[in-house]
Amino acid sequence: MAGTAEKYLKPEVIRQVSRLDLRARFIVEGFIAGLHASPFQGFSVEFSEHRKYSAGDNISDIDWNVFAKTDRFYVKKFQAETNLTGYLVMDLSGSMGYTYRQELTKFEYGISLAAALGYLMIHQQDPVGLIAFDKQVRQSLAPASKRSQLGNILSLLARLKPEGETDLGASLHQVAGMLKHRSLVMLFSDLLGDHESILKAFHRLRFAGHDLIVFHILDEAEAEFPFEGMLLLEDNETGETIEVDGDAIRADYLEEVSRFRELFKGDCRRARIDYVPLHTGVAFDKALMSYLLTRQARA
């Protein structure tokens, strides 16, 4: 298992990510709580620890009992204030197992991203859970912030094999029902499904107060369409085939892909969902870094 975990936790990725002063710089709403006050303050009443008062803290948080005993200002910290539960939600559909170049499948690409993000959260002592679905939720792992949690997540993911058809909308509705607290939901999917039902599921998650980041992963071939000549294209989920002239439809196809992404991008922006379009030809570490920096700048 450790080997499997290492496969996804590439040392160079970890090194890169670690170099960031996450505490100081990743003050990202709902992602990693920094040194500043959490925007989810008061969300939970479970006491966690005391901390020395520093300028900027709300004076109503000063624990006067401690002041009486020690003559120093301490503020009380609560569980939800410091930690955010994250869920890595993986699409297990057959289409996610596709790779044209025979390198990383979309699923494996998603796992790599999930591993990096899981590592980050656990490193911040934030609990992370895992949910994998195809037509319905197949596997789940309760959130925990233990060091061993990442290993558990990765070994579970390594056992999963993306195959068969999927129903993204229904599955996400199911996920929404499973989440009890406000959580950070990180979805890894190619979003190849009924757009309307997917969008409804997104909205449900948002209405439930969850924060949602959609990592839209396409294969490099799906994003670039490098094919030439006559092609018999087959959908590996449904087995449906279609004959096309690769050269002739390339431009139109790329336009359609762009329109597809733009559609989700617009919908997500309106629903205050982070939408991260990716394809397997882009190094996932760079993609992740780019996203995190963008998010940091936005904060």
Added chain:
Amino acid sequence: MEMSLLHAGLAAGAALAAIPVILHLFMRQTPKHVIFPALQLVKERQKKTKKRLRVKNWLLLLARMLIIALMALALARPRLYSEAPLGDESAPLALGLVFDTSLSMSYVEEDKSRLDLAKDRAREILAKLPEGSQVFVVDSSTPGTPSGLPASAALKIIDGLTIQPVNRPMNAAVGQAYAGIAESDRPIHVVYVLTDLARTSWLPDQPAEGLDLSRKAKGPSSKTATFVMSLHPKTPKDLAFEEVQPSSNIATDGEPLTIKAVVRSQGTEPLERTVEFYLDDQKRGEQQVKLAANGQAEVQFQTPPRFGAGAVHRAEFRLTGAPDPLAADDRIYFTFRVRPPLKVLLVSDTALDAEFVAAALDSDPGAVTRPVRVERTRAAELAQQHRDGLGGYAAVFLLNAEKLNDAGWSMLAQYVREGGGLVVGLGNRVNLENYNASIPSQVLPAKLAARILAPPNMVMGKVGDLTHPLFEEYGKELAGELALVPVVRYWKVEPTEGASHVLVSYSNGDPALLERVFEGARSGKVLLWTTPLSQLPTATGDPRQNPNLWNLFPSPSSGWSFLVMMDRSVTYLAGTRNEPLSFQAGESAVVPLDPQTRFSKFLLTSPDGKTTEELKPSPSNRFIEVLSPRGIGQWKLTAIGADNQTQALGFSVNPPRSESHLAALETADLNVIFGKDGYQLADNVQTFKESERTMRFGHEIFPWLLFLILLVITLENTLSNLFYKDASRAQASRAA
């Protein structure tokens, strides 16, 4: 436009255009099987683009087929012909050579006349004529359908061609050539027209004769190809005598003759030249003329007053001072006769009736010079006294004679039918029945109706035709004078319908002077005054009560109209103005003869003195006619009498005035003459050879086809780039 292929077999290669279709239909590529999860995106788009793709594919297919077909066509080397193709150079021809031999072809430029150039071109054409060809040589002066000759015989005819003063329109000459070669069985029919294209040599608004023959020639070539070689000078320059205007065609002995000539310049530069005047080959004067560009000037010379009466004289104008490219019109000739005074016979019953006319015509019978000599005779004695006829008189006046016997009227009738001139003045003595009898009715222009007492204040009023020779000079002034002549009595007449016309009428509209013309070699004329040409003595008092008073025409109180009318009547009736001895080339020359002298034969000598022809006299012996004399210059005519006495006569022939007009035909005119696509025009040797080559081999359209292929390839490339390369570009931009 017709098309032919040099390598027709290669055109079959156009069938290869089917290759793209075959490839498209039967050699379809086996599609590559690719797993592609994002199929829904492909499906979405393909619905929209399937139709468009199909159109694009067919367009590309079409472009590729077109490229192959055009390549095959280009290799077959197609040619376009606007006329019948002449084919290769070895096929025997029926060749028509039409030469313009009009005077304008004598125009010299660079030491060569247009005719010389035409001959050069013809020799070049004949030099490369294939074996077995027939040549039909036509020149514009010789009528008749030519016969086909071998090249060597044709060459001899061409060498002998000369400029001719008389030519038919080139339309007719071309028609002769078409008619000639239409009968030839040679496979290829060609006509070369060698001309300076001077408008005056053609009928620009009429098609060439025999054009229909040229379009249905015998033999494999269904049409006759026509080449027009323009030999028109580049910048025509010419000085020419436009016309010669004598004061009279016949001089009267003792009176000088004034001869004017008009000189015209064609060209863009002002010129100064000398006009020399020759009389009977002796120089009698010269004048300098200054001519503006395209301008004209007039010169005038006079003959001496006493100058060999009874003889024919030759006048000539010459332009000198510098050489002129067109020398044929630098001289102009004029022949005139100086004849003795005209003899006029006055016929009347009383001396008084003839007195006024005699005084008007021959006022001084004792004078040395008498242009008109008057003789008198009594009416009753006319036939008796002039048994030999009245041929010796220039005019006969019948003045207020009561009657003539049949012999007298017959004599007058014969006289006018032979070209004599009769003036009849009616009056108080005239017997109506006698004048209305059958013989006089054949002579007089009207029948007498009644004596009329004119309304008060009636005058001799309106002149009917001011262009009539009687009124040619000072006509208006003369009409004004006549309107002042009071008329008291006159004969009302009924003009002979269709045979007479009224020259002067009274103020009430009744005829005063009528004319009847008898057409013939010389026109006989009868003038009838319906009021007397004399004035009887009258008592004073009311003129209307005085039966002797008819008018005051002869009276000096009525002005000068009587004198002028009598004088003009004699010269007019004597034919002084209508007997010119100068003609244009092509006209028939009519030379009047002395009717009192019988000639047995005539010898006609051409201006160059090289040819002499014998002519027979006409039955009337009043004139001799020479049909279309061809030589330009002074012709000599020697009349030989029965007793071998000779009389020198002659006439002049000048170049047709139109030959000096060098304006060329326009393309629109040629289109009318030959049809729009019915000819090839060339104006120099180079273009002539090119147009011949074009006619022979057609227009090579290979370069145009290549250009078209290039265009289609570019189109095909553009289409395929547009259809297939967009994707690559999009990919590249994404990668960037």
